[in-house]
Amino acid sequence: MADFLVSARKYRPQVFSEMMGQEHVSNTLRNAIKSGKLAHAFLFCGPRGVGKTTAARILAKTINCETPTADFEACGTCHSCTSFAQNSSFNIYELDAASNNSVEDIRELVNQVRFPPQSGTFKIYIIDEVHMLSQAAFNAFLKTLEEPPAYCKFILATTEKHKILPTILSRCQVFDFRRISIETIVKHLREICVQENIPFDEDTLHIISQKADGGMRDALSMLDRLVSFGGGKLAYSEVLENLNVLDYDYFFKVTDALLAENVSDLLTLFHQILQKGFEGDDFMIGLCEHFRNLLFCKSEATANILELSSTLKEKYLQQALVANGNFLINCLALGNECDVRYRMSKNKRLTVELALVKMCFVNRLSEVGFSTDKKKMVN
Numbered sequence: 001m002a003d004f005l006v007s008a009r010k011y012r013p014q015v016f017s018e019m020m021g022q023e024h025v026s027n028t029l030r031n032a033i034k035s036g037k038l039a040h041a042f043l044f045c046g047p048r049g050v051g052k053t054t055a056a057r058i059l060a061k062t063i064n065c066e067t068p069t070a071d072f073e074a075c076g077t078c079h080s081c082t083s084f085a086q087n088s089s090f091n092i093y094e095l096d097a098a099s100n101n102s103v104e105d106i107r108e109l110v111n112q113v114r115f116p117p118q119s120g121t122f123k124i125y126i127i128d129e130v131h132m133l134s135q136a137a138f139n140a141f142l143k144t145l146e147e148p149p150a151y152c153k154f155i156l157a158t159t160e161k162h163k164i165l166p167t168i169l170s171r172c173q174v175f176d177f178r179r180i181s182i183e184t185i186v187k188h189l190r191e192i193c194v195q196e197n198i199p200f201d202e203d204t205l206h207i208i209s210q211k212a213d214g215g216m217r218d219a220l221s222m223l224d225r226l227v228s229f230g231g232g233k234l235a236y237s238e239v240l241e242n243l244n245v246l247d248y249d250y251f252f253k254v255t256d257a258l259l260a261e262n263v264s265d266l267l268t269l270f271h272q273i274l275q276k277g278f279e280g281d282d283f284m285i286g287l288c289e290h291f292r293n294l295l296f297c298k299s300e301a302t303a304n305i306l307e308l309s310s311t312l313k314e315k316y317l318q319q320a321l322v323a324n325g326n327f328l329i330n331c332l333a334l335g336n337e338c339d340v341r342y343r344m345s346k347n348k349r350l351t352v353e354l355a356l357v358k359m360c361f362v363n364r365l366s367e368v369g370f371s372t373d374k375k376k377m378v379n
């Protein structure tokens with residue numbers, strides 16, 4: 001299992017067609033290579049762990065490949081490609097501006113730019129977290145970015161596009177990388193599990209993908225950690241515990257208790273959740289997410305937006321049949337109000353319990369003109 005602990009590296013995409021969730025970027029880059037109209041500077045923007053550096057490396061490898069394929073992908077076998085794979089290529093320079101952001105760091109880079117590549121066609125400079133460069137470093141870099149030698153390509157990457165100066169932005173071709181969908185992450189994790197003979201189930205992969213919040217790198221490092229923790233397998237309950245995720249089942253049960261106006265079940269469930277070590281506000285946020293999912297199940301168009309495994313989606317569709325829209329909207333309003341009050345409350349547990357009890361009778365309360373309006377609230 002030891003050799004599995006590098007899945008982020010082992011399964012890193014090597015060519016454009018393997019890049020996941022960023023087809024708009026890889027297609028545009030490939031077309032530019034094809035037409036020979038490649039910009040000299042690129043700015044890759046987007047959340048962390050969605051493939052910006054990977055795309056930069058693929059671009060660098062492809063434009064230096066000696067025998068590219070008919071689809072304009074790197075061949076992976078020529079001298080240039082193999083030296084890239086072994087990290088021994090002299091044509092690619094990576095600078096992490098988060099830790100090397102001084103004017104000296106940039107001057108050193110600018111000095112290197114003057115020398116043409118010893119082999120291959122292009123020298124590629126990747127500057128990660130470029131927004132971290134100091135003002136002086138930015139200024140030292142601007143001239144080079146403006147008039148670089150023809151053999152130079154700059155790929156700047158950032159998670160914070162708004163911090164990039166307009167003078168830099170205007171000199172770069174900008175690509176916006178997206179968060180990767182849960183479906184795409186699940187698919188990739190599934191492929192890895194199959195390849196590595198790791199027993200898994202779909203719901204577990206969904207939990208990991210959801211927790212990764214659009215970042216493939218986070219999803220893969222979680223997978224590594226969970227598999228090594230689980231002794232070579234992924235067990236649903238262990239994964240929930242490890243990622244500190246509350247089982248969906250609790251939200252279904254809480255909603256059932258609300259619909260049945262069963263206060264006793266409701267408060268017992270909340271007690272169990274607290275006993276498991278979850279915070280009241282996290283539970284309330286999760287419950288509101290649950291109500292939102294139910295609301296989205298009310299129409300086919302919105303149900304399709306939900307990123308859920310098929311078994312889980314079926315459960316949501318079933319519960320949505322018994323939870324009416326009015327109930328859900330009122331509960332969401334109460335949940336939202338609880339979220340606001342929670343921070344100020346001295347008795348946080350009671351704040352959540354009160355919101356839950358109100359939710360329990362929300363259908364009746366609306367009959368007698370219940371409102372969350374401040375003046376009418378019972379203090």
Ligand SMILES: [Zn+2]
Binds near residue numbers: 074075080082
């Ligand atoms: Zn090649």
